[in-house]
Amino acid sequence: MKNGWEAIIGMEIHAQLATETKIFCACAASFGDEPNANTCPVCLGLPGALPVLNQRVVDLGAKAALALGLNINEQSIFSRKNYFYPDLPKGYQISQYDKPFSSNGELTILTAERDETGRAAEFKPMTIRIERMHLEEDAGKNVHEGLPEVDKFSYVDLNRAGTPLGEIVTAPDFRSSWQAYDYVNHVRRVLQWVGASDADMEKGNLRCEANVSVRRIGEEKFRNKIELKNLNSVRFMQKAIDYEIERQIEAHETGETVNQETRLWDEKNNRTRVMRSKEDAHDYRYFPEPDLQPLRISSEFIERVKAEMPELPDRMRDRFVEDFDLSFADASQLVSDRDLASFYEATAKASNSPRVSANFILSELLREFNNANQTAKDSPVSAENLAELIKTLDAGKINNNQAKEVLVEMFKSGKSADEIVKEKNFEQISDAAQIEKLVDEIIKDNQNQVAAYKNGNEKLLGFFVGQVMKASQGKANPKVVNILLKNKL
């Protein structure tokens, strides 16, 4: 950022809660069905239809709130947010306003700036204030088809109208685009982890908006902010924020006004452009929804949800570092996905070799997953089988390279480690008498090197080890070979 300026960024995330049905009716909340297949009088906004709150929305909302460090309020109120738009048949959206479902959260994330090649500096903890997460219904979708000005048609698809959302709003605590980037990724992972949302940006079930302004360092007042909307990937969001920071600083420095407006990211031209200005801003005339009771949450309910929650990824990462003596980086990578983390823990416990398990999973197994476009969830190698392989390796029956080969084969065939070790005839020779024979032969055949070794060229030990390994077709136990060679030379 330019000298003397700082960016002020606040984030809003809309996360679709992973319910089967919509928030106020029994229509399916599924994605990709025929337009308007999942509608009823309630979500079509027909006169006389009444909303009934879906209990599952409250359950998942509570999980999301707790995972994000928010306090769930004893009482929250649904309000009507009035505006007119074709995808909103009622003429208002049922949302929450002055009494939200949860508020006053604090979330610690890890964040780092990146250089031009995208490489991260050291990740450091940063605490973000989350002002609130309220519950609301989504609107429908306008679909535009055909060529503009020629045969353009617009349709309304109300399948999405009434799907449940949690809107998560932070304080303006971010000072760089990468902090916002790391925050959104953190929220996504946590929501997926606790099962509150699929948080898939491509399907639109996680959407984010950024409020961006800049000010001179030392200034207390905020300057005009712009709202960045329709950011359909975290990477585009990061780029759009950076672009905005530059654009606004330049405008202020050249005496131009920065208008309070909503802007979009123009992916083709790598810039933001105006979507609507402040003059179009709505007055939503919020008022309490008369058709819904205030939502009351008991402490028993909160305790029950807490008891059902899985251990959160950060806590699990710290435990892996402490209990299994893993590096912070390895542990962080293992908890990037809940299935992978459970897979690792099961392997570490069954093999009784947590560090080798981590190395094997992070290097060998993840590569196989990537090649086969799979994840830990549908791994063809079970944690028990992988643990068997690691035990075989630890016992010195096979060497590291052979273990890697066995794993590839296990992945392909679904067979157990033992079966493949036998099939490949990989069992290491650890029998000293058998190895001794080979050692004697190598010494006899390489008298020049033996003389050089005895004259002090100790590096030649590696040469002898290599020769014995070759003679055994790689099956001699290298530890035994080393000991025997040292004795004999």
Ligand SMILES: [Zn+2]
């Ligand atoms: Zn419906």
